[in-house]
Amino acid sequence: MFGGRLDALVLRILWWLATPLPLDWASAAGRRIFGLLGPRSRKNRHVLANLSTAFPEKSPDEIERLAAEVWGNFGAVAIEFALLPKLTDLARNRSRFEIVPDFRDPAFPVRTGPCIFVSAHCANWELAAFFARECVGAADVIYAPQANPHLDRMLQQKRQALGCGFIRKENGVRGLVRALKSGRSVGLVVDTRIDEGSLLPFFGVETHVTTTPAWLALKTGLPIVPIQVQRIRNARFRITFHPALRATRRDGETSDQAALRVTRDINTLVESWIRARPADWMCTKRRWPKKPKPAPGADTALPDS
Numbered sequence: 544m545f546g547g548r549l550d551a552l553v554l555r556i557l558w559w560l561a562t563p564l565p566l567d568w569a570s571a572a573g574r575r576i577f578g579l580l581g582p583r584s585r586k587n588r589h590v591l592a593n594l595s596t597a598f599p600e601k602s603p604d605e606i607e608r609l610a611a612e613v614w615g616n617f618g619a620v621a622i623e624f625a626l627l628p629k630l631t632d633l634a635r636n637r638s639r640f641e642i643v644p645d646f647r648d649p650a651f652p653v654r655t656g657p658c659i660f661v662s663a664h665c666a667n668w669e670l671a672a673f674f675a676r677e678c679v680g681a682a683d684v685i686y687a688p689q690a691n692p693h694l695d696r697m698l699q700q701k702r703q704a705l706g707c708g709f710i711r712k713e714n715g716v717r718g719l720v721r722a723l724k725s726g727r728s729v730g731l732v733v734d735t736r737i738d739e740g741s742l743l744p745f746f747g748v749e750t751h752v753t754t755t756p757a758w759l760a761l762k763t764g765l766p767i768v769p770i771q772v773q774r775i776r777n778a779r780f781r782i783t784f785h786p787a788l789r790a791t792r793r794d795g796e797t798s799d800q801a802a803l804r805v806t807r808d809i810n811t812l813v814e815s816w817i818r819a820r821p822a823d824w825m826c827t828k829r830r831w832p833k834k835p836k837p838a839p840g841a842d843t844a845l846p847d848s
Contacts, residue, residue, distance in 0.1 A: 558625035577618020612822035744838030760790035
C-alpha cells in the first residue's frame, strides 16, 4: 500500500503494537485499520473490479461496502501474521478452531500416503497449510514471494510457525513432484490469476486457471483434498476438510479433458466458498483479464430480485 521499506516499517510497527494484545483484540484492530485504509489505496480498484465481476447482481454501493469488508479481513490476516506462533499453539488455543471433520477423531479417513491439498485465499488462508500439516504430518506448500523483499523476509519468518515446507511458485511443479515422490503431501491455493494456462470459467467468466492439482492427481493417483477456512469471529475459525476428489480418466476422455474437468470441479467448489462469505476473500490483485468475457454457455442473466 505504501511502497518499499516504508511498507515493511509500517507493518513491523503494527506487529510490534499488536504482539502484546489478546488474539481477538489484535485481529479486530487489524480489521478496523485496514478497513479504513484499504479502500483509499490504489489496489482497491482491483478489489472493486473483482467483486463486480463475481457479483454482477450487486449495486455499486454494495460492492464498495463489501470491498471495505474484504480489506478488513486482509487487515486481520496481516496482524495475525505477527501472532502465528501464538495462534498455532493448539495446546493453548485449540478452542479457537472448529475442525470439520475433526481429524483427531478415529473416524477421520487418515491416509498412509501423501495427498494434494487445495485451498483459496479466504479468511486466514495460511491456516490451511498449518492444518494440512497437522493432518498428514509432513507437507510442502507453494508460495509466491512478495515483490518487496523486506516484506517477503518478514512474512517467511512468521510462516515458520506453520511447520510446513515452502516451494517457490517459479518452477514450483518440479518441487511439488519431488515432494510427493518423497512421501510428503503438497498444498496450493487455486483462486489466483496466472499469466498463462487453460481458460476456464470462474464465476461464469473465462480466466486462466491452474490445472496443476488435477495433473498431479492424474499422474500420481493421489486424492485432491480441498481445505476451506472460514472466519467465524475475530481470530476464531472453522477449518473444513471437504471430501477428496479423485482424478481419473473416463471412457473416451483424454488426459487434457480429465484435467480440465477436475479443475472445473475445484473452481465450482471455491466459488461456493466465496459466494457464502465474500468478505473473507482476499482479492486485492486482478483476477480476470482486463476485458473479461462470459464463458461459452454461461448464464449471464441477473438473478430475480
